[in-house]
Amino acid sequence: MRQDYEMVIGLEVHAQLTTNSKLFSGSSAEFGAEPNTQTCPVDLGMPGVLPVLNTRAVDMGIKFGLAIDANINRVNRFDRKNYFYPDLPKGYQISQMDYPIVEGGYVDIELEDGSEKRINVTRMHLEEDAGKSIHDLGEDRHSHVDLNRAGVPLMEIVSEPELRTAEEAGEYLKKLRSILRFLEVCDGNMEQGSMRCDANVSVRKKGEDKLNTRVEIKNLNSIRNVMRAIEHEAERQIAIYEYGGEIDQETRLWDATKNETRTMRSKEDAHDYRYFPCPDLLPVRIPEDRIEELKKEMPELPDQKKERFMKEYGLSKYDASVLSMQRASANFYESLVNGNRDAKICANWMMGDFFAALNKAGKDISESPISPEQLGELMDLISEGTISGKIAKTVFEEMFETSRSAKAIVEEKGLVQINDTGAIEAIIEDLMQQSPENVQAFREGKTKVMGWFVGQTMKATQGKANPAMVNQILQQKLQG
Amino acid sequence: MSIIDTKTVEKLAKLSRLKVTEEEKTILVHELTKVMDMAAKVQSVNTDAVQPMTSVIENAQTPERDDAVSEENRREEYLAIAPKAEMGFYVVPRSVE
Structure with missing residues (x-):
């Protein structure tokens, strides 16, 4: 990108909550069921039904607010967002417009050059998801609608337009996902759509304060795609400005195979949602003691874990942040150190051979063929001098392949170090x-x-x- | 006084997916103008020091339910009352170009 321009990026993240049931009905909210097997008259917009709020969704919202140090609005409200689309049977989505449950707060991110940046969050509100339309099934002139997702609870998290590079946007999303996962409120799987992101992008000459016309990009199903789409969109806008053109305020769709964004709808067809307070629901009132109770349930969050890893294990900031980003890797690491193993050596092994092997096998840490106890046994063999660090790498490869214990492999292959x-x-x-x-x-x-x-x-x-x-x-x- | 004209009625009809004849448009302009005039009267009241009212029931709060699945799968009954369904899906006129 040209050095004299900068990007102004704000992200809207939709996080699907891991509740058992929907936001306003007792239908199952589980992912992946047969189409339309998880709906009820409330989700289908039948006459005469009333929505009843899921208490756990509210708790999750409060916890998220606490995690990002935001204001929890003691009185918040649900509104109707009106539009017609086949995957929205009621003709409106129950959302929160004027009085969201959470306002303010921030997410701290760390960049490759070691610098840190605080990204402020504008607001987070609760809303229900829409169903899913499939356009390439059966006859040409028809769409097929699955309403299992209609009514599943979402948190919409809106950032301030404070992100300046694609890298910052990527780090913000990673951190947000990590927070959501630590809180166990969302599984953060962008490919499956349980976490979705829209990006608002504009560009301006460096040193300018004004906000230029922004473009909203949709259809971003991975962090990598968010970053790529932002880069491409910024280049497109700069090229238009350089040729003396103007940017249209519009929604563009990211096409990952063609590496480009294309117009989805322009300002003229922009929706007029005619928000108004949902007459079926009364205000949500959150008493102080409810918040106090939830504070007690708060887990250790990524940043807190990172700090503790630095203090307790003497890890560098980088190592601590890599190991604390995912709950599974943080737990693996702590089981590996197990109170007495060399914390630095454990960190090196995990971030070196272990992560490399996982990566190569395309496995998540939760699917690791070896347990922390098994890897710990290998560490012990090295520190006792039974095997050399070099031999340990061979043993490790075999362990990863076969899930066998380090001791068994060393004995069978006669790999015991010669100390004679x-x-x-x-x-x-x-x-x-x-x-x-x-x-x-x-x-x-x-x-x-x-x-x-x-x-x-x-x-x-x-x-x-x-x-x-x-x-x-x-x-x-x-x-x- | 009012800003309701034929164009506004056409826009509202489009948003509401309603087919409105030319004759109905004229009637609607007239009726909606009356509604808006009444609203304008309400809006002329000074409400600077008044809290916005979220609900007619003062201090009430919306009931909450436990996060439990209480509904069973009744797909076939629901699909049966839809104008068109196949393969477990509702079938609707194509919604994208």
Whole structure:
């Protein structure tokens, strides 16, 4: 992107809540069921029914507000957002317009260059999801509608337009997802649509204060796509300004295969939602003691965990933040250290070989073929000197492949480290006899041949010799 | 006084998915103007120090229910009363271009 421009980005995130039932009815809210098997007269907009608010959805909303240090509105209200679409049977969505449950708050993000930035949150409100339309099934002129999702609770989280780069947007989403997962209010799966994101993007010349016309981008189903779409949209807008054109306020759809955004609807067809207070619902009033009770249920959040990892385990900020971002990896790490193992070595192994192996296998940490206890056993074998760090890598690969214990693999393959001074000495003396020219070279100051001796000794022991001992004995013998 | 004209009526009809004849438009302009005039009277009252009213029941709050699934699958009954259904879906006129 041109250096004289900057992006102004605000994100709207829809997070599907992991409640059992819907926001206003007792239908199941579970994902992935057969079409239309999880609906009831309330979701279907039948006459004569009334919505009744799911208490757990409200609790989840309050917890989220507490997690981002926001105001919980003691009185909030549901409104009707009116529009016609086949996946919205009532003809309106119950949402919150004027009095959302949460206002303010912030999310702190960390960037690649080590800097930190605070992104303020404008508001979070509760609303019901719409159903799903499928357009490429059966006859051409028809759409098929599945209403299982209609009425599933959502949190809409709106950020201030304070994000300035695609990287910042990506980090904000990662942090938000991590908070939602720690709170266990949303599983944060963007590919499945349980977390969705719309991006509002505009550009301006650096140093300007004004906000230019923004474009809303939809259809972003991964963090990577959000970042790519933002980059492309910003380039498009800059090109238009540079040619003296104007940006239309519109909604554009991201096409991940074509790498471009295209017009979905312009301002002229912009919806006129005619919001008004939902007459079927009374205000939501949240007494102080309800908030106090929920405070007690608050888990340790990513930032708090990061701080504790730095303090308790002496980890660097980077290591602590990588390990604390996901609850599963944080738990794995703590079980691995288990109160007494070397915290730094454990961190290195997890973030090195372990994460690499998971990545290569395309597995999530929750699907890891080895448990923290198993990896811990391997750490112990290294620290006791039973195997070298190098051999440990081979053992690890086999463990990951077969889920077998480190001890069993080491015993079966005879990988126990040779710590026997006599045995190592014998090998070295042998080598020195076989190649007196190299001994000579070393004694003439060509200390580089030391490497050759180390290599030959390790080769002779199939890598099992204790490297520290090999070094020490070689130094002694070669210096004569 | 009022801002209701034929154009406004057409826009409202479009938003509400209603088909309105030319004759009805004239009637609606007249009727909606009367409604708006009445609203204008209400709006002329000074409400600076008045809290917006969210509900006619003072201090009441909306009831909440436990997060439990209480509904069973009655798909076939619901699909049976839809104008068109197949493969477990409601079928509607195509909603995108």
